[in-house]
Amino acid sequence: MSDKNTPFLTIDHITKWYPHNDGRIHLFRSREKRSWVKAVDDVSLTMNRGEVLGIIGESGCGKSTLGRILVRLESPTSGDVLLGGRSTAQMLREDRKAFRKRVQIVFQNPFDTFTPRDTIQKILMRPLRNYGIGASDEERLAMCREALEAGGLHPTDEILKRYPHELSGGQLQRISIIRSMFFKPDLIIADEPVSMLDVSVRADIINMLLDLAKKNNTAVIFISHDIALTRYISDHIAVMYLGRVVEYGRTDDVIAGPRHPYTRVLISHCADVDPDQARDSLPITGEPPTPINPGPGCYFAPRCFMACEGCRAAYPGRVELENGHYVCCSCIREE
Amino acid sequence: MEHLLDVRDLSITYLNKSRNVQAVRHASFTIDRGDSLGLVGESGSGKSTLAMGMLRILPENSIEMTGSALFMGKDLISISHEEMNRLRWKEIAVVFQKAMNALSPVHRIGTQIEDIYRVHEPRATKAEIHDRTMELLRMVNMPERVYRLYPHEMSGGMLQRVAIVISLLHSPKLLVFDEATTALDVVTQGQILEEVVAMEKTIEMTRIMITHDMSVVASSCRKVAVMYAGELVEIGMVRDVLKQPLHPYTQGLMSSFPSLKGEKKQLRAIPGFLPDLSDPPAGCAFASRCPHCTQQCLSQKPVLREMPDGRRVACHLVGGQKHE
Numbered sequence: 001m002s003d004k005n006t007p008f009l010t011i012d013h014i015t016k017w018y019p020h021n022d023g024r025i026h027l028f029r030s031r032e033k034r035s036w037v038k039a040v041d042d043v044s045l046t047m048n049r050g051e052v053l054g055i056i057g058e059s060g061c062g063k064s065t066l067g068r069i070l071v072r073l074e075s076p077t078s079g080d081v082l083l084g085g086r087s088t089a090q091m092l093r094e095d096r097k098a099f100r101k102r103v104q105i106v107f108q109n110p111f112d113t114f115t116p117r118d119t120i121q122k123i124l125m126r127p128l129r130n131y132g133i134g135a136s137d138e139e140r141l142a143m144c145r146e147a148l149e150a151g152g153l154h155p156t157d158e159i160l161k162r163y164p165h166e167l168s169g170g171q172l173q174r175i176s177i178i179r180s181m182f183f184k185p186d187l188i189i190a191d192e193p194v195s196m197l198d199v200s201v202r203a204d205i206i207n208m209l210l211d212l213a214k215k216n217n218t219a220v221i222f223i224s225h226d227i228a229l230t231r232y233i234s235d236h237i238a239v240m241y242l243g244r245v246v247e248y249g250r251t252d253d254v255i256a257g258p259r260h261p262y263t264r265v266l267i268s269h270c271a272d273v274d275p276d277q278a279r280d281s282l283p284i285t286g287e288p289p290t291p292i293n294p295g296p297g298c299y300f301a302p303r304c305f306m307a308c309e310g311c312r313a314a315y316p317g318r319v320e321l322e323n324g325h326y327v328c329c330s331c332i333r334e335e
Numbered sequence: 336m337e338h339l340l341d342v343r344d345l346s347i348t349y350l351n352k353s354r355n356v357q358a359v360r361h362a363s364f365t366i367d368r369g370d371s372l373g374l375v376g377e378s379g380s381g382k383s384t385l386a387m388g389m390l391r392i393l394p395e396n397s398i399e400m401t402g403s404a405l406f407m408g409k410d411l412i413s414i415s416h417e418e419m420n421r422l423r424w425k426e427i428a429v430v431f432q433k434a435m436n437a438l439s440p441v442h443r444i445g446t447q448i449e450d451i452y453r454v455h456e457p458r459a460t461k462a463e464i465h466d467r468t469m470e471l472l473r474m475v476n477m478p479e480r481v482y483r484l485y486p487h488e489m490s491g492g493m494l495q496r497v498a499i500v501i502s503l504l505h506s507p508k509l510l511v512f513d514e515a516t517t518a519l520d521v522v523t524q525g526q527i528l529e530e531v532v533a534m535e536k537t538i539e540m541t542r543i544m545i546t547h548d549m550s551v552v553a554s555s556c557r558k559v560a561v562m563y564a565g566e567l568v569e570i571g572m573v574r575d576v577l578k579q580p581l582h583p584y585t586q587g588l589m590s591s592f593p594s595l596k597g598e599k600k601q602l603r604a605i606p607g608f609l610p611d612l613s614d615p616p617a618g619c620a621f622a623s624r625c626p627h628c629t630q631q632c633l634s635q636k637p638v639l640r641e642m643p644d645g646r647r648v649a650c651h652l653v654g655g656q657k658h659e
């Protein structure tokens with residue numbers, strides 16, 4: 001279907017703008033003059049099968065919006081997403097059901113992921129039936145039990161009978177991940193999938209996800225605020241700020257040698273579990289950021305400790321470093 | 336000195352058709368004015384249930400609650416609903432784990448904040464509320480435009496921050512954060528916690544911080560309580576407990592943390608799973624997963640005992656003085 005050089009997933013200049021509601025009526029204003037919330041602003045990334053791409057960044061920088069676009073729950077304002085070289089817009093038009101099976105998302109909020117009126121059994125069995133996974137209901141039920149057991153949800157018979165509101169946040173998150181993995185999809189977007197799980201059960205869930213990536217050659221996009229965890233599981237990391245990717249590279253390069261000032265601030269703020277550990281956090285100052293008509297210069301400049309005059313003139317282009325590591329910052333020179 | 340909150344022997348059971356789930360069992364702890372307590376524990380161990388039970392927002396016909404929770408001399412478990420409503424948001428404020436869906440989808444954030452503010456200050460002017468809200472929005476690093484947005488126009492972390500703003504509107508005496516910062520990046524989370532800790536000093540606010548993130552406990556709490564399968568198993572100063580955990584569950588928890596530095600080890604879980612809370616074991620709840628389990632652990636339930644450094648641990652293997 002696709003030759004060796006085409007990456008499995010290509011995110012090609014994706015933007016998503018929402019109209020900004022400032023309380024005034026815009027009937028007579030042209031598109032150019034209206035203001036927009038630039039939730040995702042010209043994002044391009046690629047990844048291969050079997051890889052894990054971590055996405056980190058400030059709250060509100062567009063990670064979930066990008067995730068929803070990748071699975072086509074929303075369409076981009078411009079740009080396209082290609083899977084195996086084919087446009088996902090077209091794939092969805094041709095065969096919606098097949099596309100939905102190939103591409104799964106684990107939502108950030110586990111409390112509104114499931115229909116409140118159905119038991120967990122119904123919630124897990126329905127998609128299996130719909131997509132003809134498993135030969136009989138007995139077999140499907142056995143699959144559900146096995147998956148719950150592997151996710152540490154015990155006793156499984158009891159859990160299957162419960163309704164979503166009768167489970168804790170972390171239990172719902174595990175069910176959400178389990179459901180997405182049933183399909184052995186080609187691409188999983190996991191949006192903060194373990195944010196409510198403590199370390200003692202998180203490892204099992206993460207290892208299940210990594211296992212799937214390896215065995216089934218699934219591409220996994222892992223959106224998280226937990227940078228230490230992201231470091232453990234991803235091959236590459238993309239750092240976003242106000243809708244843009246500001247730094248990208250191999251995980252170790254980005255974590256051990258962050259170059260963009262925002263990435264440096266972010267990593268310097270990661271607290272340790274040792275209460276006596278002193279932290280040298282880099283400063284971040286200024287007004288809260290807003291994605292309404294940012295720029296024209298670097299979006300981070302108003303809060304950046306390194307900012308100089310040049311930063312405010314034009315949005316910086318990519319500066320290529322080693323091993324595909326790049327950073328968008330005017331204060332950094334190519335090596 | 337009288338404690339701000341004195342929880343004694345609190346048990347909460349969900350009454351279901353087939354089984355009764357004993358989500359919280361005999362929890363006892365106290366917190367003083369201006370203090371901060373991190374509450375950690377495995378997913379499903381009863382942390383949210385404890386918070387929701389104390390705030391009396393669990394459906395009362397489907398739960399059973401025993402014990403007491405004295406807050407400034409009033410027992411939260413037995414006071415009338417009217418009295419509870421007077422305390423809620425004004426004296427005790429909570430950010431629930433479900434905060435991301437707590438807001439009404441059809442009203443603007445600003446309108447909802449005004450409504451909540453007026454419950455306790457019916458005569459407050461729009462300008463007054465607006466000023467207070469703006470001050471708090473700045474504190475949580477959000478732009479003013481949020482006031483005019485609808486919930487669906489906001490990110491997960493923005494919704495959590497609105498919930499934090501609402502909880503702080505009336506400068507409560509007791510603040511409960513239930514996984515209130517899970518959708519925040521470390522920079523924003525750090526800024527907010529710093530502000531909240533500063534408020535604790537100026538207005539003597541007390542905080543219970545339910546979280547799975549030990550680094551949050553390490554950087555923002557003075558004490559920590561560890562919960563396992565509905566029971567408190569270790570409670571003490573953060574400094575002592577995180578540096579030298581004594582309960583085997585706490586030890587397992589601390590040793591499986593991934594780190595930003597050093598080599599990447601295999602992520603490790605604690606093998607096994609939470610016991611069935613509708614039929615909790617007779618002995619120690621952690622026994623089936625404990626690497627040091629003995630015969631006594633299986634048959635006899637350990638009680639919280641006081642250690643020389645003042646912390647309390649429920650484990651047969653660590654000794655200590657029997658409490659009370």
Ligand SMILES: Nc1ncnc2c1ncn2[C@@H]1O[C@H](COP(=O)(O)OP(=O)(O)OP(=O)(O)O)[C@@H](O)[C@H]1O
Nearest residue numbers: 018039059060061062063064065488489490491492
């Ligand atoms: N339907 C919408 N209408 C208008 N603005 C929106 C809409 N959805 C999202 N936004 C805006 O887009 C921006 C990005 O939101 P998004 O949910 O993608 O952030 P995020 O990176 O996932 O943040 P978090 O880490 O807090 O979950 C935010 O400023 C948000 O207010």
Ligand SMILES: Nc1ncnc2c1ncn2[C@@H]1O[C@H](COP(=O)(O)OP(=O)(O)OP(=O)(O)O)[C@@H](O)[C@H]1O
Nearest residue numbers: 166168169170349356358378379380381382383384
């Ligand atoms: N309405 C209910 N009926 C029966 N069981 C329930 C109900 N609500 C919660 N439970 C169970 O009670 C236990 C405690 O739930 P709780 O939400 O308090 O856990 P938690 O410690 O907050 O977990 P998490 O960290 O995942 O949020 C869980 O095992 C859950 O399955």
Ligand SMILES: [Mg+2]
Nearest residue numbers: 064108490491
């Ligand atoms: Mg999000």
Ligand SMILES: [Mg+2]
Nearest residue numbers: 168169383432
């Ligand atoms: Mg909870």
